[in-house]
Amino acid sequence: MQYRLLGKSDLSVSEIGFGCMSLGKDDADNARLIHHALDQGINFFDTADLYEHGQNEITVGKALQAKRSAVIIASKVGNQWKEDGSGWNWNPGKEYIIAAVEASLKRLQTDYIDLYQLHGGTLEDPIDDTIAAFETLQQQGKIRYYGISSIRPNVIREYVKRSHIVSVMMQYSLLDRRPEESSFPLLLENNIGVLARGSVAKGLLVDKPAAPYLNYTETAVAAAAAAIKKISTPARDAAQTALRFVLQQPVVSSATVGIRTAAQLEDALRAAQAPVLQQEEIAALQQVVPINRYDQHR
Numbered sequence: 220m221q222y223r224l225l226g227k228s229d230l231s232v233s234e235i236g237f238g239c240m241s242l243g244k245d246d247a248d249n250a251r252l253i254h255h256a257l258d259q260g261i262n263f264f265d266t267a268d269l270y271e272h273g274q275n276e277i278t279v280g281k282a283l284q285a286k287r288s289a290v291i292i293a294s295k296v297g298n299q300w301k302e303d304g305s306g307w308n309w310n311p312g313k314e315y316i317i318a319a320v321e322a323s324l325k326r327l328q329t330d331y332i333d334l335y336q337l338h339g340g341t342l343e344d345p346i347d348d349t350i351a352a353f354e355t356l357q358q359q360g361k362i363r364y365y366g367i368s369s370i371r372p373n374v375i376r377e378y379v380k381r382s383h384i385v386s387v388m389m390q391y392s393l394l395d396r397r398p399e400e401s402s403f404p405l406l407l408e409n410n411i412g413v414l415a416r417g418s419v420a421k422g423l424l425v426d427k428p429a430a431p432y433l434n435y436t437e438t439a440v441a442a443a444a445a446a447i448k449k450i451s452t453p454a455r456d457a458a459q460t461a462l463r464f465v466l467q468q469p470v471v472s473s474a475t476v477g478i479r480t481a482a483q484l485e486d487a488l489r490a491a492q493a494p495v496l497q498q499e500e501i502a503a504l505q506q507v508v509p510i511n512r513y514d515q516h517r
Contacts, residue, residue, distance in 0.1 A: 220260025220491050225472045226385035226412035228364045230291050230333060234466055235491045236263035236414065236475035239279050240270045243479060250282035252484060257286060259488050265388075265414070265475050267295035267338055268323050269307065280327035287329055293414075294323050295338035295368055311337060311344040316352035320361055335362040336388060340374040350382040366414075372401035372513055379409050386472065390417040393424060393443050393464055394432050396510045403470045412472030418465045425458045439508045446507040450500045455493035462490040464504055 222231045237256050242249045253264065266279045276294060283290050296319045299310040324330060335356065337349060353365040366386030367378050378384050387406060391398050395417065406413060419425050420440075423432055429441035444457075451460045465474050476487045496504075 220488075222262075223472045224412070225334070225364075225414075226366075226406075227410040228334075228385040228412075230364065230385075232263040232291055232412075232473045233261045233491070234473050235261055235462075235487050236265055236473040237261050237487075238416065238475045238477040239264055239266040239275055241477040241479040242275060242278055244271075244274070244278075246278050246281050249278045252478065252481060253279070253282040254286075255481070256478070256484055256488075257290065259484075260491070261488075262289065263291045263293065263473055263475075265293040266327075267298075267336075268319060268326075269295065269298040269300075269338060272300060272304065273322070273326050276323055276326035280329065284328045291333040292327060292329065293334035293336060294327065294332050295336045296320065296323070297338040297340070309339060309341075311340065311346075311349045313345075313348040313352040313355075316349065317355060320356055324361065331360060332362045333364065334386060335365045336386070337365075337367040337369070337378075340367055340369050340371065340378070342373055342377065346377055346381060350378070353382070366411075368414075370397075370513075375402050376405065379405055379411065384411060386412045386414055388414040388416060388475065391415040391465055391468070391471070392418050392420045393447065393461060393504055394420040394435060394440065394508070396505075397513045399468075399510065400512045403468065407470040411470075413468070413470045415465045415468075415471050415474045416477075418474050418476070419458055419461045424461045434511050435508060443504075443508050446504055450496070450503065452494070456486075456489075458486055459490040459493040460496070462487075463493055463496050464501065467496055467501060 221234045225232050266275050298307040300307045356362045364385045366384045368388035370389050429437045447457050451457045478484050
């Protein structure tokens with residue numbers, strides 16, 4: 220496993236991150252999976268208070284409690300569950316964030332969160348108050364660093380300009396190269412790391428039948444999947460090729476992969492060991508479909 224500094228922080232994260240959202244309901248099964256990932260070098264685990272009404276944080280906390288010093292735990296805040304549990308409301312307010320972290324710390328069975336991320340964001344938010352909440356928590360030692368999880372270029376720009384974020388979690392793959400045009404140059408210039416999700420485009424780049432995706436037609440998606448397959452080898456299968464494409468972006472610190480089963484974990488681990496793409500292979504992939512761009516929230 221290779222490790223990369225997360226932006227301007229001193230967090231050295233595994234280039235394959237464990238996306239915990241997909242974990243099941245059995246704590247013992249989850250712990251075995253998480254411990255195996257840790258044994259194989261994965262040290263970055265991403266969850267959120269939104270997932271399973273907080274139960275996801277609880278199962279992650281149970282699994283990592285005895286190994287706390289060896290791991291980097293990331294969680295997210297901003298989606299407040301309604302009292303009747305029927306859904307949630309967006310709440311980026313300072314008072315809510317400062318209260319919410321206490322509940323996350325309790326569920327995670329820790330006294331600090333390594334990376335606390337705003338789970339969304341709009342230009343209509345009280346951005347300065349939101350930033351003040353994260354700065355306060357950092358000063359109190361309850362979080363080590365903070366970032367945002369957002370695909371909106373206009374929101375990302377505001378946080379780059381007005382805050383001390385160290386990371387942005389965003390979707391990125393061969394079929395979603397929108398961040399290349401809208402965000403990657405800005406983040407690289409400001410030494411802010413990208414945590415990439417969706418690297419296999421819901422499986423469309425690997426093993427799922429072609430279907431329309433974002434602005435791409437079924438035909439274009441099939442062409443992208445075929446291009447991935449064409450440069451894959453016995454030492455680097457299609458999923459690993461798709462992940463290596465993402466990881467070879469200089470601004471990407473880690474690819475966060477949703478993991479629920481042992482087979483999915485093994486696939487992710489093999490991606491970390493797979494041969495890197497040659498420049499001509501990257502160029503071939505980049506040329507197979509036109510690059511897309513954000514139409515909204517620019």
